Amino acid sequence: MTDKQIQMIIDHFNRSSKKTIIISQPIGYNVEYGFVWTDVDHYKLGDVSPYKFYFIKNDKNKCIGAILDMKTDLHWYVSPKSRKKGFLTNALRDSILPHLSRAKPVQRVTINENDIGKENFESSLHTAIKTGFRFETNRNSYIEGFQKLARYKKEPINTVLEGMDFNRMGELRKKMNVVVGNLWIIKAEMEMKMGHSNYTKYLTKTISELEDYRIYKMDDSLYDFLEGSS
Template sequence: MTEREIRKYIDRLNSEKADELIFTRPISKTVDVAKVWTEQPKMTDNIVGNFRSFRFFFIRDDSGQYIGAVLDMYQDLHWYVVPKSRKRGHLTTALKESILPYLFCDGRESQTITIEKDAIGEKNYLSSKGVAIKLGFEPRNEEETEFELKPTDLNWDNVNLEEDNVRISSERFEILRKRVFYAYKMLCKISDELLIKVDNDEGLREVADEVRNYTWRIDDIEWKSKRTKR
């Protein structure tokens, strides 16, 4: 993913135009974990086997503006900070206090990163390498392009995790229920066509019935959410 694309997501969050594509959850006062969709699903989308959303950590400054992001690629991290907010320690602090502890608490046994001078230029290479070394990452090769950090090498005294739920309105819950029910009806329709034409839907109707159950499960989620907010 390019820096231009990552900057686009940051700008969407700051302009409050990301409701249907970026879902955030605060894990500290300045960091949100997020699921990012590159575009809305469409009936005309091609069928692909490796479809997925992306997990990001978005960084805010003291004013609440989003100024950076870390893309979690599991085997690597790709970070970006908007030019006017660089060299102010936002990235290092976010990684040290929130993002890396979150990843390790989530079950990650170690974190590797790749920093290639040929890809980002010497200036950016030295800057990213400096951040990595400050955080405790150690080189894994002579070229110093691959670095690794284990939980035992992280300074846990700096951890500052404050994970919290995000409020969802009753109107939004109703939209989600209707979308689940729409998915149920579409699966039933596909099942009917397969059963009538080829007498076999490979259990799709049972899958549809399970999807329908999620309309009631969303009711439970809403009820529990409202209770925890009291």
């Protein structure tokens, strides 16, 4: 993903767009973690799983930067007008690295001057050093670094769960109903055209479980949340 694409996601975060789906939650001061779908056409063949992003906001609650969690690497980007003000460094150190420590023991990062230019290369290198990354490879314009995250596990994560009302739960149930209905159609066509198989048996089991989640377990999750937050 390019810096330009991340800037577009930042723009969508600040003003919602039908072209991009962003679902996030606060995890610390001016930092949110969430999932991003940049292609909402799920009828296409291919991977429909979301990107995982950290969003960095300024004191006016406007998103000015974002970090794409690429599992084995991080791609960070801050809008030009908000650079060299400590937003990225503070977000990494205070919220993002502690959050990452719950999912992985080590975080790696690569910094490539050919991709981001000399000025941004120097700034990224400074940020990485300041937030505790050590470097394994140093080829002047290309650097690979890593950081063990164990020391962050004791740092608190200030997750804010906003909850939802019964109306929103009803809307989600409708979406689940579409999923279940489509699976029934797929299962029926495969069974009628090709006969019973291990695959159709598995679909039958999956549909039964999803029907349970669509009704009772979805309601239970909301009641449990409301009871726990009261």
